Amino acid sequence: MSSAGHLKDDPAAALLRGYRPPPGVADELLRPDGSVRPVWQPLIDLLAGQGAEDLSQRFARGDQHLHDAGVYYRQHTSSGSTVRDWPLSHIPVMIADDEWQRLSEGLVQRADLLEQVMADLYGPARLVSQGLLPPELVARNREWLRPVVGIRPRSDHFLHFVAFEVGRSPDGSWLVLGDRTQAPSGSGFALENRMATARVFPDLFPAANIRRLAGFFRAYRDAMNALRGDAGRVAILTPGQHSDTYFEHAYIARYLGFLLLECEDLKVERGKLTVRTIDGPQPVSVLWRRLDSRFADPLELDETSALGTPGMVAALRARELTMLNCLGSGVLEARALMAFLPRICERLTGEGLKIPNIATWWCGQAAERAYVYDNLQRMMIGRALSTDLPFEVDASTALGGDFRGTAQKPIGDWLETDGAKLVGQEAATLSTTPAMIDGELVPRPMLIRVFAARTPDGWVVMPGGYARIGRTEDPTALAMKNGGSVADVWVVSDDPVTPDSLASRQEGPFARRLPGVLPSRAADNLYWLGRYVERAEARVRELRAYHLRLEEVGHREMPVLAHLERYLDGFDIDPDEPVPAAILELFEAAQGCAGKVRDRFSTDGWHALNDLAFTARGMYNRVRPGDEAARKMTELLRRLAGFAGLVHDNMFRFSGWRFLTMGRALERADQMLTLLAAFADPEAPPGSFDVAVEVGDSVMTHRRRYPMATSCCTIVDLLALDAGNPRSVLFQLDVLREQEAMLTTVKEGGPMSDLARRILLLHTALSVAAPEDLTPARLLALQKDLREVSDTLTARYLS
Numbered sequence: 001m002s003s004a005g006h007l008k009d010d011p012a013a014a015l016l017r018g019y020r021p022p023p024g025v026a027d028e029l030l031r032p033d034g035s036v037r038p039v040w041q042p043l044i045d046l047l048a049g050q051g052a053e054d055l056s057q058r059f060a061r062g063d064q065h066l067h068d069a070g071v072y073y074r075q076h077t078s079s080g081s082t083v084r085d086w087p088l089s090h091i092p093v094m095i096a097d098d099e100w101q102r103l104s105e106g107l108v109q110r111a112d113l114l115e116q117v118m119a120d121l122y123g124p125a126r127l128v129s130q131g132l133l134p135p136e137l138v139a140r141n142r143e144w145l146r147p148v149v150g151i152r153p154r155s156d157h158f159l160h161f162v163a164f165e166v167g168r169s170p171d172g173s174w175l176v177l178g179d180r181t182q183a184p185s186g187s188g189f190a191l192e193n194r195m196a197t198a199r200v201f202p203d204l205f206p207a208a209n210i211r212r213l214a215g216f217f218r219a220y221r222d223a224m225n226a227l228r229g230d231a232g233r234v235a236i237l238t239p240g241q242h243s244d245t246y247f248e249h250a251y252i253a254r255y256l257g258f259l260l261l262e263c264e265d266l267k268v269e270r271g272k273l274t275v276r277t278i279d280g281p282q283p284v285s286v287l288w289r290r291l292d293s294r295f296a297d298p299l300e301l302d303e304t305s306a307l308g309t310p311g312m313v314a315a316l317r318a319r320e321l322t323m324l325n326c327l328g329s330g331v332l333e334a335r336a337l338m339a340f341l342p343r344i345c346e347r348l349t350g351e352g353l354k355i356p357n358i359a360t361w362w363c364g365q366a367a368e369r370a371y372v373y374d375n376l377q378r379m380m381i382g383r384a385l386s387t388d389l390p391f392e393v394d395a396s397t398a399l400g401g402d403f404r405g406t407a408q409k410p411i412g413d414w415l416e417t418d419g420a421k422l423v424g425q426e427a428a429t430l431s432t433t434p435a436m437i438d439g440e441l442v443p444r445p446m447l448i449r450v451f452a453a454r455t456p457d458g459w460v461v462m463p464g465g466y467a468r469i470g471r472t473e474d475p476t477a478l479a480m481k482n483g484g485s486v487a488d489v490w491v492v493s494d495d496p497v498t499p500d501s502l503a504s505r506q507e508g509p510f511a512r513r514l515p516g517v518l519p520s521r522a523a524d525n526l527y528w529l530g531r532y533v534e535r536a537e538a539r540v541r542e543l544r545a546y547h548l549r550l551e552e553v554g555h556r557e558m559p560v561l562a563h564l565e566r567y568l569d570g571f572d573i574d575p576d577e578p579v580p581a582a583i584l585e586l587f588e589a590a591q592g593c594a595g596k597v598r599d600r601f602s603t604d605g606w607h608a609l610n611d612l613a614f615t616a617r618g619m620y621n622r623v624r625p626g627d628e629a630a631r632k633m634t635e636l637l638r639r640l641a642g643f644a645g646l647v648h649d650n651m652f653r654f655s656g657w658r659f660l661t662m663g664r665a666l667e668r669a670d671q672m673l674t675l676l677a678a679f680a681d682p683e684a685p686p687g688s689f690d691v692a693v694e695v696g697d698s699v700m701t702h703r704r705r706y707p708m709a710t711s712c713c714t715i716v717d718l719l720a721l722d723a724g725n726p727r728s729v730l731f732q733l734d735v736l737r738e739q740e741a742m743l744t745t746v747k748e749g750g751p752m753s754d755l756a757r758r759i760l761l762l763h764t765a766l767s768v769a770a771p772e773d774l775t776p777a778r779l780l781a782l783q784k785d786l787r788e789v790s791d792t793l794t795a796r797y798l799s
Contacts, residue, residue: 011048012036019434021443022473026168026431028093028446039096039492046204047091052439059090059436062196070603071192071251074244088193089469089485090200093433093446097211097463097493103166103174103450104461106355111162111452111459113345113353114181114332118158122149122328132344137337143182143330145293147300151317153326155227160324160454161220161288163187166355167447168431175358177447179338182330183290187451188248189486190466191217191255197488209493211463212500219460220453221256221502224286227322232285233517235259235275237266239291239307241595249290250598255502257516258288260599263296265519268311271318277517278655278743278797286322293327301327430478435469435485445470445478448489464489518655522597524798526656529593530663533609536586537640538671539573541695543583544633546575549687551626559685567678578629579619587613600656608643615639658739659797665739666790669732672696672719673783677776680715689715696727713771720774721766729782733763736789743797755792762786 016036021027029040036044050058063085071086120127121144127133138144163184165177194213198205224234238249240262253260265275266284274281289296295305297312315321331337338357345353432443446469451462467487468478478484546564553561565575573580591613594601616636623629644664651657678684679692689710693702696719706714720729736759744753752760762785774782 012044015044015048015441019441019443021432024170025429026170026172027443028095028168028431028433029443032172037094037096039094042204042208043092043094043201046201047436047441055436055439058200062088062090062200065196065199066192068603068607069192069195070247070598070606071189071196072247074242074246086189086192087485088196089435089444089467089487090197091434091436091441092197092488092490093448093467094490094492097491100211100463100491103355106174106353107164107166107176107450107452107461108459109345109349109354110164110176110179110341111159111454113341113348114162114179115157115159116348117337117341117344118181118326118329118332121331122151122158122326127344130347132347133337133340137334137340138331141331141334143293143328143333145301145328145331147313148293148316148326148328151313151326152319153316153322154319155322157454158326159329160223161187161451162325163449163451165447165449167358170429170431174355176338176353176355177358178335179332180449181325181332182292183325184449184451185245185248185290186449186466187217187462188252188255189245190449190451190462190464190488192251193466193486193488194464197490206499208490209495209497211491211493211497213462213464214500214502216451216453216460216462217256218500218502219455221258223453223455224256224258224288224324226456227286229285232283233259233275234286234288235261235284236288237261237263237290237296239295241592241598243291245290246595247598253599259284259516259519261287261519262521263291263307263309263312265521266309266312268309268315271311271315272320273309273312273315275517276520278520278523278659279517282517284321286324288324289327293330296327430470432473433467433469433487435487443473445473446487447478463491518659520798522600522656523659524794525593525596526600526660527663527793527798529590529597530660530665531667532586532590532593533640533643534664534667535671536583536590537637538668538675538695539568539571539580539583539586540633540636540640541697542568542675543573543575543578543580544630544637545691545694547578547626547630547633550575551630558687560687560691563678563685563688564691576625578623578625579616579621579632581620584613584616584620587616597656602646602650604650605643605646608639608646612636612639612643655743658743662736662739662793665732665735666786666793668727669729669786670783670790672727672729672732673779673786676716676719676774677779677783680712680719680774680779681776682712692719698725698727701725716771716774720779721769721771730763730766733759733766737763753796755789755796758785758789758792762789 016030019029021030029037029044031037047055066086066088072083073086075082075084117127121138128135128138159181161184163180163186165180166174167177169175191213228234236249236253236256236258238246238260240246243249250260252258259275261275261284267274267276267281269281273284273287275284291307294302295307297310298305298308299310300313301308312321313327316323316327341357342353345351430445430447433446434441435444436442437444446467448465448467450465452459453462454460467489469485469487470478471484542564546561546568549558549561549564568575572582574582587609591609594606594609598606619632619636623632647657647660651660675692675695679688679695681688689712692715693699693710696715698718702710702714702718705718708714718725719727722728723730723734725731737756740753740756740759744756762782765782765785
C-alpha cells in the first residue's frame with residue numbers, strides 16, 4: 001500500500017500516489033501513518049489543481065525573478081571558478097509555527113552557550129583547566145587565534161550573528177548538525193528564495209499565514225546601528241567579488257543600507273578604523289565581517305593574507321571597533337567541540353541541550369575516551385548503538401589536517417587506538433521533503449540553515465531560513481556543487497500574519513536622508529567602468545569603419561585601409577580577427593569593475609553589460625571579415641548604446657554616477673584626440689577625413705553644418721571644438737567641469753582645486769583655439785594635458 005493509498009481518490013491523492021519516502025526516514029510532508037500534515041494541505045491542494053503547463057509557468061516566474069535580480073553563486077573548481085545560476089527548488093518546506101518556536105528556543109539556548117564557550121576560550125580558559133575541553137582541541141585548531149586572547153569586545157559580546165545546520169532524525173526530533181559562527185552565509189539568499197517563491201505561489205502566499213522575514217532583518221539592522229556609538233559607520237566587510245557568496249554580501253548591503261567594504265578600503269590609525277572615501281577618511285565603528293578571521297589582519301594573524309587590513313586586531317584591542325562576529329569565532333565550528341557541548345551545557349547552565357547534537361565523539365586523549373564512550377548512547381538520542389556504525393572522520397577543522405572521509409570500523413577500535421587524534425560523527429539520516437522533479441513530486445533529503453541575530457532584547461531567530469535539498473535520495477548530494485538545490489522555508493502560523501517590511505514607521509517630521517559616503521575603491525571602479533566601456537566603443541567603431549572599407553575594395557590595395565590597420569595595431573587590435581580578443585578583454589575588464597560595485601550598480605545595468613559581453617564572446621571566431629563583421633560591430637554598438645542609456649536615464653545622480661560619467665568623458669576625449677591626430681592630419685591618406693567623421697558618429701551633422709567635402713578644418717571644428725556635439729573634446733571638458741563642480745565644495749573666496757584648475761586651463765585652450773591651430777602635434781600635446789587631468793583626479797579622489 002502506498003503512503004497515500006488510504007486517501008480518497010482525488011487530485012491530491014493522485015499527486016501523492018507515487019510519493020514514497022524511504023523506510024525508516026522521517027518525512028516533512030507525510031505523517032508516519034501516511035496522512036498529509038495539516039500545514040502542507042493548502043499547498044498540496046493547489047499543486048494538485050495545476051496542470052503541467054501551469055506548474056511550468058509558475059516555476060518559470062520564480063526563476064525569472066532570480067535571473068532578473070542577478071542572483072548567483074560562484075563555484076570553485078581545480079581549473080578556476082565559474083558563476084552559476086541560483087538552483088531554486090520551487091516547493092517550499094512547510095513547518096508549523098509551534099514546532100518552529102520549540103526549535104528556536106533550543107537554538108537560542110545553543111547560541112548563548114556558544115557565546116559562553118567563546119568568552120572562556122579567549123578569556124580565563126576554565127573549560128580546559130577544569131577538564132571540560134581537551135587542550136589539544138583548542139591549541140591545535142588553526143581558528144583559535146592567540147593574538148585575540150584577552151581582548152574583550154566593545155559590545156561585551158563575541159557573537160552577534162550565528163547559523164545552525166539542523167536536520168530531523170528518524171524519530172522526528174531535530175538535531176544540530178553543525179554550528180556556523182565564523183561568518184555565516186545564506187541569510188540574504190534566504191530572502192531572495194522568499195521573493196522568488198512568493199512569485200511562484202502569488203495566490204497562496206498572501207493568505208497562508210506565513211511568518212515574514214523583514215522583521216528579523218529590521219531587528220538586526222537596528223541592533224547594529226545601536227552599536228555605532230556617537231560616531232562611525234556600520235559596514236559589511238567582504239573578501240571581494242571572487243568569493244562564493246559575494247552576491248549575498250552586495251545584496252544585504254543594499255537591503256540594509258550599509259557600506260560594503262573590502263579590506264583595502266580600510267586603514268587603522270592610532271587604533272581607530274577608517275574607510276578611505278572620496279571625501280577623505282571616515283570612521284567605521286561597526287564591522288559585520290564576512291571573511292575568515294585569520295585573513296583579517298596580516299600584521300598579527302596570517303602574514304600571507306592579501307585580504308586583510310594591518311592593525312585590525314589593534315583596533316579591537318583599543319575597543320574602538322565592534323566586530324560581528326569577533327575575530328577567532330571560527331574555533332566554535334570545530335566538529336570535535338560538539339562532542340563536549342552536552343557536558344559543558346550541563347556544567348554552565350545546569351540543564352541539557354534542548355536541541356541535541358548529531359552523535360559526535362573526540363578520539364583524542366585517553367582521559368576523555370571513557371567519558372565519550374559512555375555517553376555515545378545519550379548523544380545518539382536513544383538510538384541503538386552499534387560498534388560497527390559507519391561514521392564520518394574529520395580531522396581538518398579540529399587539528400588543521402586535511403584528512404576527511406568515512407569509515408566502517410568499530411568505534412571501540414578508534415577509541416582504543418593510542419595517539420588517535422580524530423573526531424567522529426554519525427552518518428546522519430536526514431528527513432525528506434517534497435521536490436518537483438520531471439513533473440513528479442518526489443521525496444528528497446533535506447537540512448535547514450537557521451539564522452539567529454543578537455539584539456538588545458536577546459537573540460532573534462529568523463522565522464524560516466533556507467533548506468538544502470538533495471538532487472537524489474543520496475544525502476551526500478545536498479551540496480550545490482553536486483547538483484543539490486535550495487528551497488524557501490515557510491513557517492506557518494495558525495493566526496493571521498500582518499505583512500511586514502524593513503522600513504520602520506516614520507515618526508516626527510519628514511527628513512530626507514543624505515546620500516552615504518562613497519569609498520575611493522568604489523569610485524575608482526565606477527570611473528574605470530566608464531573608461532573601459534568608452535574605450536571598447538571606440539575600438540568597435542574603428543573596426544566597423546575598417547570592415548566597411550574592406551568590403552568595398554576587397555583585396556585591392558587602399559592606402560586608407562592600410563592606415564587604419566596601422567592605427568588599430570597601436571591598440572593591439574588585429575584586423576584579421578573580425579571580433580578581436582582585445583575587444584573581449586575590454587568587455588571583461590568592464591565586467592570586473594562593475595562586479596566590484598554590485599551594491600552600487602543597477603541590476604538592469606549589470607544585465608545589459610553581461611549581455612553585451614556575452615554577445616561579443618558569441619561572435620568570436622564565428623564572423624567573416626567585411627560586411628558580416630561590419631554588421632556585427634553595428635549590433636555591438638546598439639547594445640553599447642542601450643547600456644549607456646540605462647546608465648544615463650536610470651542611475652541616481654549620486655557621487656558614483658559622477659565618477660562613471662567623468663570616466664566616460666575623459667576616455668571619449670582621449671580617444672577623440674588620438675583619432676584626430678591620426679586622421680585629421682593633412683598628410684594622412686585620402687579618405688582619412690571621412691573615417692574620422694564616421695568613427696566620430698557625426699556624418700549627418702557634418703553634411704548639415706558644412707556645405708563642402710570633409711577637410712582638416714571641418715573635422716577638427718566638429719570633433720574637437722564644437723561644444724554642442726556630444727562627441728567633441730570640448731563637450732567632454734564641459735562635462736568634466738560640471739561634474740567636478742558637483743563633487744567639490746569650495747568656500748567662498750577659497751582656492752581652486754588642482755583638478756578644477758587643470759580642467760579649466762584645458763577647456764580655455766580649446767575654447768579659444770581655431771581649427772587651423774590644432775595640428776597633430778598640438779592635438780597630442782592637448783592629450784598629454786588631458787591625461788594629467790586624469791592623474792590629478794586619481795590622486796585627489798581615488799588613491
